[in-house]
Amino acid sequence: KFEFNPKVGIDNPALTLTEDTEGEGVGEPRFYLLTKDNTESFGFCLHEELACQGHVIRQIELGGVAQRRGLQDGDRLLQVNGHFVDHMDHLRVVQKIKASGNQVLLAVLDGDSYEAAKSLGRDLSQMLPRDIRPRLCHVTRDKSGFGFSVSCPEGTKGTFQLSVLQDGPADRAGVPPGSWLLELNGDSVKSYSHTQLTKKLKQSGNKVTLLVASSAVEEFYRLRGLRVTAALADTSRLPFKVRELHLVKGPAGYGFLLKEDDCSSGGVGQFLWDVDVGLPAEQAGMKEGDRVLAVNGESIEGLDHEQTVHRIRAHEDQVTLLVIDPAGDEFYHSVGFGGAWSCPG
Helix, strand or coil: CCCCCCCEEEEECCCCCCCCCCCCCCCCEEEEEECCCCCCCCCCECCCCCCCCCCCCCCCCCHHHHCCCCCCCCCCEECCCEEEEECHHHHHHHHHHHCCCCCCEEEEHHHHHHHHHHCCCCCHHHHHHCCCEEEEEECCCEECCEEEEEEECCCCCCCEEEEECCHHHHCCCCCCCCCCEEEEEEEECCCCCHHHHHHHHCCCEEEEHHHHHHHHHHHHHHHHHHCHHHHCCCCCCCCCCEEEEEECECEEECEEEEEEEEEECCEEEEEEECCCCCCCHHHHHCCCEEEEECCEEEEECCHHHHHHHHCCCCCEEEEEEEEECHHHHHHHHHCCCCCCCCCCC
């Protein structure tokens, strides 16, 4: 049995899909958007059990947030941040939740429905929407402009749909045609008029960062009363990448120093310095000034220096670090990305 009690809170009730699951005693998945601070726990454990298939929700705290919101003992976890996890190794699922930082979106199915679906040979992934993640897109202007135009119903604010020029800058940056604009350079456009949005775009210079959602994704969140945030976004199309470094300790150690310092974007972080030439850290691709985001697949958000060092030393001869360089770190902070980091590939 593997137990996990993630310290996250919840700020939205679960809401269900409306697709027909063709009866047969099979219910509908429920979605929970969970958030946390460093002092809260939403009070459940994720188990792997011999007597039950799947990733099982257990030990729901009496009177806790999870119980009040409707998470049930025996629920099976199907999705983490839009990724189907029922087929994954249990430890990988635990790591996905731990690496989600301050916010995670979970999809669960009640235990009876899960068992019924399995007995009927159902493909559980087909019960879930294929893509529920908004996108962060970084668009660089060329001679023709940004490569998109904005339409807004007359007399309204905050409702902007994008028409995307084929093979233009926005298209190359991954902006879906007909998508809805949610944030511009990290700021919500909900209160903007068309004139205000146009002014903001002109003030952006040659580069602009958009949080956008396709019509299907926008509808998914709107019907469930959930707020789309940058923390849930697909960042795979951005020019700023996190890096995964796998280090195996040599006779002289790993060859780096970990220091706690103020982040340029605010707050405190754990940074990598004094990277020794020829030792495992440099060979793995470590650069001086990189900030550590996760250790062995687990986010270090909220941990102090001593706790981070303890995580690194947990395995005596090897460690895997998720890191980002200073430019990328500052960029993600500027657009409100909450740290639901995932490993490359």
